[in-house]
Amino acid sequence: xxxxRVEAVLAAAEEREAEKRRSITVEKELExxxxxxxxxxxxxxxPAAAALRGAGSRREALLRALARDNxxxxxxxxxxxxxxxxxxxxxxxxxxLPEPKFPLPREKPPPRPRPPTRWEQFARLKGxxxxxxxxxxxDEQAKEWRRRWGYRRAGGDPSRAWLAEVPAGADPEEDQFxxxxxxxxxxxxxxxxxxxRNLARAHRARSAAPAAPLHPTGHQDRDELRRVARVxxxxxxxxxxxxxxxxxxxxxxxxxxxxxxxxxxxxxxxxAGERSRQLELLRDMGSKRPVLDITRxxxxxxxxxxxxxxxxxxxxxxxxxxxRGRRQQRPGRSGKRSGARRQGQGQRQKPAGGAAAxxxxxKA
Amino acid sequence: MEALDRVVKPKTKRAKRFLEKREPxxxxxxxxxxxxxxxxxxxxxxxxLKDIYAVKKPFAVLYKKKNITRPFEDQTSLEFFSKKSDCxxxxxxxHNKKRPNNLIIGRMFDYxxxxxxxxxxxxxxxxxxxxxxxxxxxxxPMLIFAGDVFDVNEEYKRLKSLLIDFFRGPTVPSIRLAxxxxxxxxTAVDGKIYMRSYKVLLKKSGCKIPRIELEEMGPSLDLxxxxxxxxxxxxFKLSLKQPxxxxxxxxxxxxxxxxxxxYGQIHMQKQDLSKLQTRKMxxxxxxxxxxxxxxxxxxxxxxxxx
Numbered sequence: 001x002x003x004x005r006v007e008a009v010l011a012a013a014e015e016r017e018a019e020k021r022r023s024i025t026v027e028k029e030l031e032x033x034x035x036x037x038x039x040x041x042x043x044x045x046x047p048a049a050a051a052l053r054g055a056g057s058r059r060e061a062l063l064r065a066l067a068r069d070n071x072x073x074x075x076x077x078x079x080x081x082x083x084x085x086x087x088x089x090x091x092x093x094x095x096x097l098p099e100p101k102f103p104l105p106r107e108k109p110p111p112r113p114r115p116p117t118r119w120e121q122f123a124r125l126k127g128x129x130x131x132x133x134x135x136x137x138x139d140e141q142a143k144e145w146r147r148r149w150g151y152r153r154a155g156g157d158p159s160r161a162w163l164a165e166v167p168a169g170a171d172p173e174e175d176q177f178x179x180x181x182x183x184x185x186x187x188x189x190x191x192x193x194x195x196x197r198n199l200a201r202a203h204r205a206r207s208a209a210p211a212a213p214l215h216p217t218g219h220q221d222r223d224e225l226r227r228v229a230r231v232x233x234x235x236x237x238x239x240x241x242x243x244x245x246x247x248x249x250x251x252x253x254x255x256x257x258x259x260x261x262x263x264x265x266x267x268x269x270x271x272a273g274e275r276s277r278q279l280e281l282l283r284d285m286g287s288k289r290p291v292l293d294i295t296r297x298x299x300x301x302x303x304x305x306x307x308x309x310x311x312x313x314x315x316x317x318x319x320x321x322x323x324r325g326r327r328q329q330r331p332g333r334s335g336k337r338s339g340a341r342r343q344g345q346g347q348r349q350k351p352a353g354g355a356a357a358x359x360x361x362x363k364a
Numbered sequence: 365m366e367a368l369d370r371v372v373k374p375k376t377k378r379a380k381r382f383l384e385k386r387e388p389x390x391x392x393x394x395x396x397x398x399x400x401x402x403x404x405x406x407x408x409x410x411x412x413l414k415d416i417y418a419v420k421k422p423f424a425v426l427y428k429k430k431n432i433t434r435p436f437e438d439q440t441s442l443e444f445f446s447k448k449s450d451c452x453x454x455x456x457x458x459h460n461k462k463r464p465n466n467l468i469i470g471r472m473f474d475y476x477x478x479x480x481x482x483x484x485x486x487x488x489x490x491x492x493x494x495x496x497x498x499x500x501x502x503x504x505p506m507l508i509f510a511g512d513v514f515d516v517n518e519e520y521k522r523l524k525s526l527l528i529d530f531f532r533g534p535t536v537p538s539i540r541l542a543x544x545x546x547x548x549x550x551t552a553v554d555g556k557i558y559m560r561s562y563k564v565l566l567k568k569s570g571c572k573i574p575r576i577e578l579e580e581m582g583p584s585l586d587l588x589x590x591x592x593x594x595x596x597x598x599x600f601k602l603s604l605k606q607p608x609x610x611x612x613x614x615x616x617x618x619x620x621x622x623x624x625x626x627y628g629q630i631h632m633q634k635q636d637l638s639k640l641q642t643r644k645m646x647x648x649x650x651x652x653x654x655x656x657x658x659x660x661x662x663x664x665x666x667x668x669x670x
Contacts, residue, residue, distance in 0.1 A: 020570025038532050039544075042524075043510040047553045063560055064578055067549040070508045071564060072576045075544065079573045083541060092540045104529050105603035107395055107452040108388035108474050199370055216599040218476055 024076060026069045034077050037100030041074040115205045117198040386450050390609050394534040395471075397424040398451040400442075402458025403432040408465050408488055409457035415491050415583040416455060419561075421501050423533065425449050435468050436593060439477045447475045453530050463590065469526055473595075473603040480593040481523050486556070487586040498581055499545040499563055504533045506544060506564075511552035519592050520552060542566070547578070557587040 033042040047066060052059050078095060086094040116124065123129075136145040139154035146154035164176035207223050214220065214228060230252075234240040245251065284291050374380040385393065397420050399413045417426040433441045435456050442454060452475075456468040463484065470480035491498065507528055514524045531548055544564055551558045561582030566574035595603070619627045 017570075023569045023575045024571070024573050037535070038528065039504060039506040039539075040528060040532075041506070041508045042514070043508065044512050044515060045510070046512045047510055047551055049553050052551075052553050052558075059558075060580075063549070063551060063558055064562070064580065066510055066551065067508065067547065067560060067562055068576060068578045070510060070549065071506065071547050071562070071578060074506055074508065074547075075564070075566075075576055076573050078539075078544065079541060086538075086540075092542060094538045094540050096538045097536060100535055102525075102528060103604050104525065104532075105471070105473055105478060105600065106606070107392050107472070109602070110605065110607035111388045111390065195373075196371065216596060216602060219474070219599075219602075 024072060026072050028069070028073070032070065032073055034074065035100060035102045036078060036081065037098050038102055039074070039078070039097075040102060041070055041077075043070050112206060115202050117201075118194070390607055394423050395453050395529065396449070396451040397453035397455060397530060398445055398449055399424060399426045400445070400454060400456045401427065401430045402456055402466075403430060404459050405430060405457050406459040406465070408485060409459055409467065411490050412467065412485060412488055412583065412585070413455065413457050418491060418501070419505075419582065420531070420533075425451060435470070435477075435480060436482070436591060442470075442477060443472070443475055446472050455530075466590070467587070469530065470593075471526060471529055473599070477593070478595045478599065478603060479522055479526055481519070481526060482590040482592065483557070483587040484590050485585060486588060487584075489584045491582055494581055496563075496579060496581055502533075503543065503546045504536065504539065505531055505561075506547040507531060508547060508549045509552075510549065513552040514550075519589065519594070522592070522594050523557075523589065524550075546582075555588065557589070559583075559585040559587065 028043075028045060030044045033044070034040070035042075048062065051062055081095040081097070083093050083095040085091045133148065135148060137148050137154040138144075139146040141156070142154075146152055148154065164180060166172060166174075166176060170176075207221065215224070233243045236243060374383055397416075399417050401410060401413065405413075413426065417424050427445075431441065433456075435442055442456070446452065446454065452472040454468075454470050454472070456470070458466045458468075460466070463482070465485040465488075467483045467485055468480055469483060471478050509524055509527075513520050515521065527550060544566075547562050547564055549560045549562065551560075560580065561584060562578040563581040565577040565579060567577050569575040594600075617628050621627065
């Protein structure tokens with residue numbers, strides 16, 4: 001009997017729960033797709049087309065019912081997100097939204113990394129890092145903290161400098177103020193010139209960079225098109241020799257000598273050069289001394305092997321040292337290790353060189 | 365061209381900030397929309413533009429004067445406007461006998477037109493016509509798309525993407541749950557697209573999640589798709605490309621098993637176990653006699669040499 005009462009109580013409680021939930025449950029054939037980062041819900045269920053074709057007010061009511069159901073589902077999902085009270089206990093309930101998932105195109109193409117300027121390359125080579133300068137400097141004369149530059153800078157206003165010392169080896173008649181002004185103008189001009197040169201280098205690097213993929217129509221520039229047209233012309237069986245050209249297009253000279261491996265000199269070109277080359281060849285064939293200097297070849301091979309081993313070691317150790325290690329490794333090249341290497345090579349060279357020198361002396 | 369912008373160096377901080385706002389970034393700004401009136405724009409079209417401007421404030425620019433251009437024939441003037449006002453979305457309204465109440469919605473990539481879709485307005489109910497309280501300006505709307513056409517048809521897919529892009533507003537990390545007041549509902553049925561805007565009323569339900577009641581507010585449009593000018597697939601793919609810096613960095617050495625336990629390896633240095641610090645048990649302390657025996661009769665503190 002007690003069991004029956006307990007069951008009845010539980011059933012009643014469950015029914016009450018279901019009753020509460022009924023107001024917020026929505027039945028749908030297909031589940032909606034949600035993108036909570038964008039507050040977006042996509043409903044794939046086909047709407048009741050026949051009903052919606054009807055009169056205006058009925059259509060509005062149907063649309064509103066559909067919207068209410070979909071909004072209920074979306075809001076239920078949003079309410080399930082982890083929420084907290086912003087600004088203490090009494091603040092509004094704020095939910096943490098996830099990242100938006102729906103793929104939308106960007107406004108502008110992603111920024112390209114700029115190639116380093118001449119100074120940046122040098123600094124990286126030497127291991128020079130940026131010093132974080134304080135914005136205020138102590139001014140001895142005014143006995144207070146002043147800014148480094150700008151309004152009321154430490155060191156006084158440079159335009160009001162009333163004294164300009166004549167340096168030791170200068171012409172006493174020269175106008176020092178004019179010299180200072182001229183030098184400042186030159187410095188500014190040089191800075192501007194270097195900035196423009198860096199920009200030009202960056203622009204050249206950027207236009208040379210896209211090698212393989214061609215940008216879509218409307219986003220191609222002239223050099224890219226020219227390069228691609230040249231490649232297309234040369235990709236024929238006769239290497240572009242018989243391709244028709246536009247009326248005003250200049251004829252390209254046949255670059256027969258291009259290429260690293262198969263390079264041919266023209267048949268009748270430089271006669272004097274050819275003569276000297278042939279005579280050198282005969283002389284080398286006739287001489288007793290071997291053309292290949294064994295010692296130099298061996299040393300070269302050893303140097304190469306050592307460089308490879310050093311590179312492999314550097315690769316392994318880089319993980320431990322990180323950026324600092326990489327930056328500081330390079331000036332260390334002119335340190336103990338390379339000095340020892342140079343000495344070792346010198347020692348190795350001596351006995352072998354002695355033999356070769358001896359051979360030469362004998363012949364002469 | 366970015367290099368040209370840099371050649372002319374900005375002379376003031378304000379100019380520098382202006383240029384920095386417009387240059388391509390890793391995390392982009394919210395897209396602005398420009399609302400333009402065409403050669404003969406009639407009252408309906410003007411009202412539509414004004415209402416959409418009210419919805420999209422402050423990320424929209426409404427041009428007051430009429431501009432005699434035809435976006436589908438010549439896109440240069442649109443691109444010029446986009447560059448001047450740094451807007452990548454546009455809505456161009458016009459009216460003529462062949463295409464009455466015409467609305468061209470489109471977006472740009474790198475100041476060139478990416479997608480353009482022409483829609484015809486069949487019915488329009490303005491914000492002013494529905495007399496009730498509206499939600500505050502700048503509310504982030506909830507977007508709902510109903511209808512299987514939005515997933516099946518290519519043009520409708522692009523239209524869906526365009527509408528999301530247009531109306532979504534700024535991307536926020538968290539949102540006040542009580543402030544979800546505005547919902548835009550798009551239904552595609554029978555070749556028509558019904559856009560309705562509702563104000564959301566959160567009613568008490570028995571449990572934590574409130575019950576939703578909707579109240580019609582705001583612009584409602586019945587649209588028909590006319591011409592389209594969609595970007596080619598590779599250009600669209602290029603525009604979708606996200607830079608690598610945006611991907612969250614994967615933390616190494618952390619692995620999860622099926623039950624949800626997180627595993628990681630801790631790498632310790634070699635420890636000298638004889639010097640290990642354990643709990644000091646008073647009973648195990650060395651007695652003074654034992655200690656002196658260990659030291660081998662090492663001199664105590666006070667020792668006097670004769």
